Structures are given as structure tokens and as C-alpha cells.
Amino acid sequence: MNASFPQPNLATLVLDFDSTFTSVEALDILAELLSAADPARAADVAHIKTLTDQAMSGEISFADALSRRVQILKPTREDIAGLIEVLKTKVSPSIARNRAVFAENPGKFRIISGGFHDFIDAVVADYGLAAEYVLANRLIWNDEGVAIGVDQANLLSQDGGKVLALTGLGLTGQVVMVGDGWTDFEVFKGGAAERFYAFTENVVRPKVVGAVNGETSQVAASFDEVLHTEGYQGRYSFPRSKLKVLLLENIHPDAVRAFREEGYDVTTVKGALDEDDLIEALQGVHILGLRSKTNLTAKAVEAADKLMAVAAFCIGTNQIDLKACSQKGIAVFNAPYSNTRSVVEMVMGLTVILTRNIYDKSVQMHTGKWDKSATGAHEVRGKTLGIIGYGAIGSQLSILSEAFGMRVIYFDLAEKLTLGNAKRYRSLDALLAEADVVSLHVDGRGENKNIFGAAQFARMKDGALFINLSRGHVVDIDALAAALKSGKIYGAAVDVFPEEPRTNDDPFESPLMGLKNLILTPHIGGSTEEAQEAIAEFASERLLNFLNRGDTTFSVNMPHVQLSEVEGRHRFLHLHKNVPGVLAAINVIMAKYELNVLAQHLKTNEALGYVIVDVDRGYPKEALEELKAVNGTLKFRSLV
Numbered sequence: 001m002n003a004s005f006p007q008p009n010l011a012t013l014v015l016d017f018d019s020t021f022t023s024v025e026a027l028d029i030l031a032e033l034l035s036a037a038d039p040a041r042a043a044d045v046a047h048i049k050t051l052t053d054q055a056m057s058g059e060i061s062f063a064d065a066l067s068r069r070v071q072i073l074k075p076t077r078e079d080i081a082g083l084i085e086v087l088k089t090k091v092s093p094s095i096a097r098n099r100a101v102f103a104e105n106p107g108k109f110r111i112i113s114g115g116f117h118d119f120i121d122a123v124v125a126d127y128g129l130a131a132e133y134v135l136a137n138r139l140i141w142n143d144e145g146v147a148i149g150v151d152q153a154n155l156l157s158q159d160g161g162k163v164l165a166l167t168g169l170g171l172t173g174q175v176v177m178v179g180d181g182w183t184d185f186e187v188f189k190g191g192a193a194e195r196f197y198a199f200t201e202n203v204v205r206p207k208v209v210g211a212v213n214g215e216t217s218q219v220a221a222s223f224d225e226v227l228h229t230e231g232y233q234g235r236y237s238f239p240r241s242k243l244k245v246l247l248l249e250n251i252h253p254d255a256v257r258a259f260r261e262e263g264y265d266v267t268t269v270k271g272a273l274d275e276d277d278l279i280e281a282l283q284g285v286h287i288l289g290l291r292s293k294t295n296l297t298a299k300a301v302e303a304a305d306k307l308m309a310v311a312a313f314c315i316g317t318n319q320i321d322l323k324a325c326s327q328k329g330i331a332v333f334n335a336p337y338s339n340t341r342s343v344v345e346m347v348m349g350l351t352v353i354l355t356r357n358i359y360d361k362s363v364q365m366h367t368g369k370w371d372k373s374a375t376g377a378h379e380v381r382g383k384t385l386g387i388i389g390y391g392a393i394g395s396q397l398s399i400l401s402e403a404f405g406m407r408v409i410y411f412d413l414a415e416k417l418t419l420g421n422a423k424r425y426r427s428l429d430a431l432l433a434e435a436d437v438v439s440l441h442v443d444g445r446g447e448n449k450n451i452f453g454a455a456q457f458a459r460m461k462d463g464a465l466f467i468n469l470s471r472g473h474v475v476d477i478d479a480l481a482a483a484l485k486s487g488k489i490y491g492a493a494v495d496v497f498p499e500e501p502r503t504n505d506d507p508f509e510s511p512l513m514g515l516k517n518l519i520l521t522p523h524i525g526g527s528t529e530e531a532q533e534a535i536a537e538f539a540s541e542r543l544l545n546f547l548n549r550g551d552t553t554f555s556v557n558m559p560h561v562q563l564s565e566v567e568g569r570h571r572f573l574h575l576h577k578n579v580p581g582v583l584a585a586i587n588v589i590m591a592k593y594e595l596n597v598l599a600q601h602l603k604t605n606e607a608l609g610y611v612i613v614d615v616d617r618g619y620p621k622e623a624l625e626e627l628k629a630v631n632g633t634l635k636f637r638s639l640v
């Protein structure tokens with residue numbers, strides 16, 4: 001840390017070793033190593049684990065369990081050397097990522113353990129903790145180099161030994177105990193520490209967690225949480241385990257895994273939520289993942305107290321009130337290309353099925369009717385496909401249908417790169433007059449409500465086909481039903497509806513039900529395993545890059561800034577209304593606190609300005625308060 005900004009009055013943090021500093025119980029690992037080398041010792045492993053568990057939960061005497069375990073194991077010096085190598089790879093993830101904190105705060109950390117100096121010292125030495133900072137037991141060795149017992153004179157081989165050993169150090173200032181086990185809690189209960197954190201990153205011991213009072217003793221799911229609460233500047237300015245991620249609508253498990261692996265607190269919900277339930281579920285949530293069926297309304301955005309970012313784990317973002325999100329400085333992302341191909345393949349299949357009348361033939365077969373005839377069945381080759389909306393899906397469809405021998409014409413509001421031999425039509429009516437198959441691929445913007453109604457069906461060729469896999473509100477469903485009933489159009493495939501059930505348990509109702517040569521599908525255009533997996537990867541990466549570095553690439557409402565990892569520096573992320581003077585105000589504060597700026601970016605769009613400043617490590621807390629108070633600030637956070 002920059003020596004000019006020491007954090008005042010930091011407590012001494014005393015860390016337990018087994019299942020706290022490392023993610024494992026050392027004697028369990030030792031037992032596993034011994035039994036791997038000699039399978040006849042498998043029973044010993046089970047025995048050791050039971051004793052460890054009983055002792056850590058406070059069910060049996062710690063001292064008794066300790067010497068019994070050593071006597072069962074009887075490790076050699078080589079065994080202990082092997083154990084050290086393994087333990088070095090098992091340091092708890094949140095401790096490992098905060099390695100710099102140990103060096104930046106010399107003398108502020110102690111290790112206390114009923115385990116043994118014989119292996120602990122070597123493991124914690126990598127973190128700059130010398131043996132004098134370790135309070136632990138010692139093994140008793142015989143002349144053959146075999147450990148045969150425990151130093152009974154050492155306080156830590158006795159019940160209640162941690163309290164006595166720690167008190168004996170006579171530390172000045174506040175002392176805080178961090179550990180997973182009952183003996184760690186006893187340190188606090190016995191008065192040797194002012195505060196206690198029940199450390200649950202590796203193991204949750206109900207007796208210990210149940211004993212905390214929420215004030216001077218509390219649960220910490222990671223070392224980041226401890227550092228943050230105790231005022232240390234750790235690897236993360238805010239502990240990830242306190243950042244809540246809510247994933248709705250059965251988002252692929254790969255996304256859940258991606259967030260959990262990075263230490264975030266993830267909750268999943270199978271279906272979509274209505275406004276009231278969403279408002280309730282969003283309380284305290286920082287990150288929201290949804291798909292096409294959850295409407296994130298302005299009211300829900302307004303009520304969301306902690307929301308920082310939202311991702312549509314799909315293409316469409318029409319279900320999200322983007323304006324409301326921007327006004328609150330909430331970043332919105334989507335996955336614009338991950339299910340494109342799935343939709344296109346489905347449209348190709350539907351085109352062939354409708355053109356050949358395959359669907360109705362199959363329905364009849366299921367009722368025992370054999371109707372072998374060519375009447376009304378056609379090839380798609382040589383037919384004209386009219387694509388409305390030549391975006392990612394429309395243009396990909398253009399390529400595949402040309403490969404099928406179709407002639408492609410399209411209509412789009414925007415200028416688009418025409419692919420292959422497709423032809424752009426500047427008038428929708430002209431396209432409708434020529435297309436044998438009309439396929440809708442416009443986006444779901446509000447203005448597109450009912451763009452396809454009775455007038456458009458009337459302008460289509462008699463007996464043409466109609467396909468909609470875009471958005472339900474784009475088509476007047478009654479007009480579609482009428483066009484099908486009258487025979488004006490020969491067949492249709494519809495995947496999206498103005499009203500869709502929220503979950504698979506809710507009923508589907510539509511005036512389209514029961515009509516002939518009409519294929520209805522439950523909004524599955526993007527529902528392939530390939531697409532869902534790709535979306536999970538893409539959308540979670542966008543969110544994680546935003547959370548971990550401030551990167552806004554691919555955001556649908558934020559100015560785009562691509563950022564690298566934050567290494568050995570602090571990063572301030574300042575999102576504000578796009579009004580004059582904000583950058584200047586930020587720089588005045590930087591200068592006032594003599595913060596050494598390593599890099600600075602400013603990107604704006606119509607509504608928002610986004611300033612990113614990387615500074616040398618170490619800053620006074622007041623600087624952050626002033627940065628947050630700059631006029632126009634919507635969101636401010638700092639990363640380390």
C-alpha cells in the first residue's frame with residue numbers, strides 16, 4: 001500500500017489454519033497420502049476424518065482427537081514434506097487472491113492452530129508470515145524420523161489452548177479471530193479476541209455458525225468479507241460473496257457455475273416472475289439475468305435498491321426498460337449472436353415442412369388417416385422468400401435459403417449489407433406482392449407493435465406462407481387467424497405470442513389454436529442446447545468483465561469501454577449523467593488527494609458518461625466519498 005495512506009487502527013487478524021487458511025484439514029490430507037501409498041491404510045483415513053470432524057464440531061475433546069490422530073498416522077519426515085507440497089496448492093482461494101495484503105500489512109496477521117509447526121510454517125511462509133507469527137503445536141519425533149506423538153507441554157495440544165496461547169501473546173490493539181471450528185469460536189468466547197468471523201468458504205459447521213451473534217461475531221463466506229469489514233484494502237474493494245446474482249428463467253447451469261467459481265452469491269429461479277414478485281426478488285440483488293419472459297419494468301427498476309447490471313440471456317432486450325436502467329446507471333447486456341443460428345435452422349425446417357404440408361399429414365396419420373398425395377406439396381427450390389428485418393437472423397437466413405435454391409428478397413428499415421444474390425426491396429408492399437414465404441425477423445422495439453396486420457396479409461400472394469419467430473406483439477394475431485381461416489394464406493408457423501405463459505406449468509391460450517396447417521411452437525427458436533450453452537458463456541462473461549474490471553463492451557445502453565484486468569492498482573469507475581464538468585470535477589479531487597493517475601478514459605453516449613481512472617494503490621477513504629458526491633454521479637465503485 002502507498003505509505004502515505006495507512007489505514008488507521010486496523011485490528012490484528014488471527015487466522016485458523018485448517019479449513020481456513022487452507023481449504024482442507026491437513027491431517028485428513030496426510031491420511032489420504034499415506035493410504036494412497038499403502039492401500040492397506042484406507043481404514044485409517046476414515047477413522048482420521050471422523051475424529052477431525054468430531055473435534056472441529058466440538059463433539060469430542062480436541063486434545064484427545066489430536067494425539068489419537070497422530071498415533072494412528074505415524075508419519076515420517078518425508079510424508080510431512082509431501083503434505084507441505086499438497087497444502088501449498090490448497091490455500092483457500094480468497095486467501096490466495098489476497099496474498100498482497102499480508103505483505104502490505106506486516107505484523108498484522110497471526111496463524112493459530114492445533115496443527116503443527118512442522119508443516120504450517122512452510123505453507124504460510126509463502127505469504128510472508130514467519131514462524132514467529134504462527135502459534136501451533138509440535139510433533140514429537142523418534143530417532144527413525146517417525147512422528148510418534150504431540151508435544152503435551154504446548155498449550156495448543158490442550159483443550160482451550162488457543163485462548164491461552166493467544167492471550168499469552170499480549171497483543172495490543174484489537175484482535176479478531178477468523179476460523180471455521182469450534183475452538184476458533186472459543187477464542188472469541190474466552191475473551192482472547194474482540195470479534196469472530198465464522199469462516200464458511202470451505203466448510204460450514206452448523207454449531208459454529210449457529211453460535212454467532214451477528215454483531216461482534218458473524219459469518220464470513222470469504223476472506224474478502226473479513227478484510228472489507230475490518231477496513232483492510234484487499235484484492236476486491238467489495239467482497240464478491242456479498243454480491244448477489246439472481247438468474248431467472250432456467251438460465252443454463254454454466255452461467256451459475258461461472259458466477260459461483262468467481263465467488264459470487266447466486267440464486268436461480270426456474271420460470272419468469274411477474275412485476276410484484278420481481279420487485280420482491282430484486283431486493284438486495286446486484287446482478288440480474290433474465291430471458292425473454294421477464295419484464296423488467298420502470299417500476300421494478302425503480303424499486304431495485306442495489307441493481308448494478310442486467311443481462312438478457314437471449315437476443316431481445318425489449319422486455320427491459322432500457323431508459324429506466326440508463327437513468328439509474330444500470331448497465332444492460334445481451335447475447336446478440338449466440339442463438340442466431342438456432343433460429344435460422346428452425347425457420348429453414350419450418351419452411352420445408354409448411355411447403356410440403358408435412359405437419360398436417362403427420363397430424364392426420366396420428367388419427368389413423370393415410371393421405372398419400374402430392375396435391376398442395378411443393379419444393380422450396382425456386383420459390384421466393386421475403387425476409388422482413390435483415391439483421392443477424394434475417395441475413396443468416398438469407399444465406400441458408402439461397403443454398404436451398406430459394407430466391408431471397410428483403411425489407412429492412414436500415415441500410416444493410418446485402419448478402420449473396422438477395423435483393424433489397426424499399427417497400428414492404430412490393431415484397432409482400434412477390435414472396436411465396438414471408439418470414440418476420442424484426443426486433444421487438446415498441447414501435448413494431450402490430451406492424452403486420454389485416455392490410456399486410458391482404459397484400460400477400462394468395463396461398464403464401466407466413467412465419468414469425470421474432471416477437472409476438474409484432475403481428476395482429478386475430479388478423480393472422482382470419483387470413484388462415486379464409487385460405488388467403490396457406491399455412492403459417494408461429495413461435496412467439498403477444499401473451500406467453502411464464503412457466504411450463506401455466507396454460508397457453510390463443511385464437512390460433514386448432515387452425516389447419518399452422519405450426520405452433522412454445523418460443524423455442526433459440527432453445528437448443530448449443531445456443532443456451534453459448535449464451536451462458538457469452539452473457540456471464542459480459543457481466544463478469546463488467547463486475548471485475550468495469551468493461552462495458554457489448555452493453556446495449558452504456559458507452560463501450562474495453563478494459564484490462566486490474567493488477568497492482570486501484571480502478572475508479574464513475575458513471576454519470578452526460579452533463580458538462582464531471583471529468584473536471586473528478587480530476588480536481590484526484591489532484592487534491594495527490595492520487596497518481598496511471599490511466600484515464602472517458603466515454604459518453606447521449607445519456608451517460610463513463611469515466612475510468614486507474615491510480616496507484618492506496619487512497620484515503622475521503623477521496624471516495626468526494627468522488628461519489630460529484631454532481632451528476634449515478635454510480636461509483638472502486639476496484640482493486
Ligand SMILES: NC(=O)C1=CN([C@@H]2O[C@H](COP(=O)(O)OP(=O)(O)OC[C@H]3O[C@@H](n4cnc5c(N)ncnc54)[C@H](O)[C@@H]3O)[C@@H](O)[C@H]2O)C=CC1
Nearest residue numbers: 316389391392393412413414441442443444469470525526
Ligand atoms: N423465437 C426465438 O426464440 C428468438 C427470437 N429472436 C428475435 O428475433 C428478432 C431478430 O433478431 P436479430 O436478427 O438478432 O435482431 P437484429 O437487431 O440483428 O435485426 C433486426 C432487424 O430488423 C430491422 N427492423 C426493425 N424494425 C423493422 C421494421 N419495422 N421493418 C423492417 N425492418 C425492421 C432492424 O433494422 C434490424 O436490421 C428479434 O426480435 C429477437 O428478439 C431472437 C432469438 C430467438
Ligand SMILES: O=C(O)C(=O)COP(=O)(O)O
Nearest residue numbers: 291292293314315316526
Ligand atoms: O433471444 C431471444 O430474443 C429470444 O426470443 C429467445 O428467448 P428465450 O431465451 O428463449 O426466452
